[in-house]
Amino acid sequence: KSVVAIVGRPNVGKSTIFNRLVGERISIVEDTPGVTRDRIYAEAEWLTTTFNLIDTGGIEMSDEPLLVQMRHQAEIAIDEADVIIFMVNGQEGITAADDEVAKILYKSNKPVVLGVNKIDNPEMRETIYDYYTLGFGEPHPISGAHGLGLGDLLDTVVGYFPEQQDEVQDEDTIYFSVIGRPNVGKSSLVNALLNEERVIVSDVEGTTREAIDTRLRNDDQDFVIIDTAGMRKRGKVYEAAEKYSVLRALKAIERSDVVLTLIDAETGIQEQDKKIAGYAHEAGKAIIIVVNKWDTVDKDEKTMKEFEKKVRSHFQYLDYAPIVFLSAKTKKRLHTLIPALKTASENHAKRVPTNVLNDVIMDSLALNPTPTVKGKRLKVLYATQVAVKPPTFVIFVNDPALMHFSYKRFLENRIREAFGFVGSPINIFARKR
Numbered sequence: 001k002s003v004v005a006i007v008g009r010p011n012v013g014k015s016t017i018f019n020r021l022v023g024e025r026i027s028i029v030e031d032t033p034g035v036t037r038d039r040i041y042a043e044a045e046w047l048t049t050t051f052n053l054i055d056t057g058g059i060e061m062s063d064e065p066l067l068v069q070m071r072h073q074a075e076i077a078i079d080e081a082d083v084i085i086f087m088v089n090g091q092e093g094i095t096a097a098d099d100e101v102a103k104i105l106y107k108s109n110k111p112v113v114l115g116v117n118k119i120d121n122p123e124m125r126e127t128i129y130d131y132y133t134l135g136f137g138e139p140h141p142i143s144g145a146h147g148l149g150l151g152d153l154l155d156t157v158v159g160y161f162p163e164q165q166d167e168v169q170d171e172d173t174i175y176f177s178v179i180g181r182p183n184v185g186k187s188s189l190v191n192a193l194l195n196e197e198r199v200i201v202s203d204v205e206g207t208t209r210e211a212i213d214t215r216l217r218n219d220d221q222d223f224v225i226i227d228t229a230g231m232r233k234r235g236k237v238y239e240a241a242e243k244y245s246v247l248r249a250l251k252a253i254e255r256s257d258v259v260l261t262l263i264d265a266e267t268g269i270q271e272q273d274k275k276i277a278g279y280a281h282e283a284g285k286a287i288i289i290v291v292n293k294w295d296t297v298d299k300d301e302k303t304m305k306e307f308e309k310k311v312r313s314h315f316q317y318l319d320y321a322p323i324v325f326l327s328a329k330t331k332k333r334l335h336t337l338i339p340a341l342k343t344a345s346e347n348h349a350k351r352v353p354t355n356v357l358n359d360v361i362m363d364s365l366a367l368n369p370t371p372t373v374k375g376k377r378l379k380v381l382y383a384t385q386v387a388v389k390p391p392t393f394v395i396f397v398n399d400p401a402l403m404h405f406s407y408k409r410f411l412e413n414r415i416r417e418a419f420g421f422v423g424s425p426i427n428i429f430a431r432k433r
């Protein structure tokens with residue numbers, strides 16, 4: 001998927017435009033407490049094209065001087081985006097900060113589409129010609145507040161997208177990524193896996209993307225580790241670990257079947273860990289929580305149970321994710337990772353027979369009668385699995401509004417108990433029949 005970044009001074013209206021473009025998706029209330037809300041990256045749609053949109057303004061939290069912030073923002077956009085929307089404020093004219101951004105963007109060779117915001121009525125359009133001097137061709141008048149001009153802007157943006165090369169993923173290969181905050185041991189884990197005796201490693205050839213993947217084979221099972229650039233040791237030269245980029249992790253997550261989300265046992269669970277894991281969860285990927293640096297912990301027979309409890313309370317929405325304790329450094333317990341990967345991947349792609357599914361649903365109804373809202377009782381007619389990766393079920397009912405979150409959760413648990421979806425999220429939707 002192509003990536004579009006919106007760059008511009010504070011208060012030019014980036015977030016308003018961002019929310020408009022992302023539309024309903026962003027306001028969907030999710031059932032998952034604890035998942036990050038401060039999105040800076042979301043999926044947007046224009047006509048038949050979906051793309052990922054970055055609000056670089058949302059990344060900035062520092063109290064650095066404006067020009068420094070702007071430069072930083074522009075650099076992120078240049079690194080991450082295929083097309084950049086440069087937004088200026090049509091009611092204020094061109095400022096020094098705009099010029100600064102323009103200079104950086106100009107040198108980047110990335111396509112830049114100029115949006116002049118706050119052009120709320122047609123009379124104001126005459127002023128936009130001034131903005132030609134920024135050097136990015138035709139300025140596009142828009143009004144984020146009124147939703148005007150966005151169509152034309154997006155037509156231009158989409159026109160710059162590189163040819164979509166849909167990645168052909170091999171059905172029998174397990175694609176996984178390794179994510180986590182800096183220093184949790186991502187590189188160490190990747191290298192430890194690749195140096196296992198029974199693993200055969202080869203670089204993935206012929207991919208046009210900038211991400212470098214690594215292929216490995218273990219006991220007749222093929223794996224691809226997504227985006228290992230900067231993680232692998234090349235000969236004796238240890239590449240400097242790149243600055244960890246959330247956006248980069250998101251791209252890797254998108255291409256994965258299974259995501260290994262790493263936690264550092266030495267430093268414990270931190271806020272950023274939850275955010276990063278939250279992205280994998282929202283993407284509907286199979287997830288394994290890997291507690292690394294287990295060698296640093298003084299252990300007795302209760303340590304693991306206690307740590308597990310802590311993980312569970314911090315990552316409540318990841319109750320389906322198994323926890324693997326290991327040390328990338330000493331390789332202790334490393335062998336438990338491959339089987340966990342296989343299981344999670346199988347469950348993520350699992351299809352259950354419709355008749356068995358319906359038996360489970362009917363048994364559940366007998367066990368726990370459906371709720372009644374304002375005198376109206378939920379009737380469940382039948383269920384069917386409509387998708388895999390993640391397994392997605394539609395339950396046909398008399399009125400979806402009667403399907404309480406708690407009842408849905410109950411059905412989900414019953415389905416999980418019956419079929420075992422360890423490692424994988426499952427989705428359940430109620431539909432009117």
Ligand code: GDP
Nearest residue numbers: 182183184185186187188292293296327328329
């Ligand atoms: P990354 O930034 O997530 O890729 O983290 P690195 O793989 O570069 O590891 C960060 C630091 O943690 C390095 O000094 C590693 O040697 C150390 N480290 C990684 N895994 C382990 C482990 O299992 N045990 C211990 N004690 N140290 C580890």
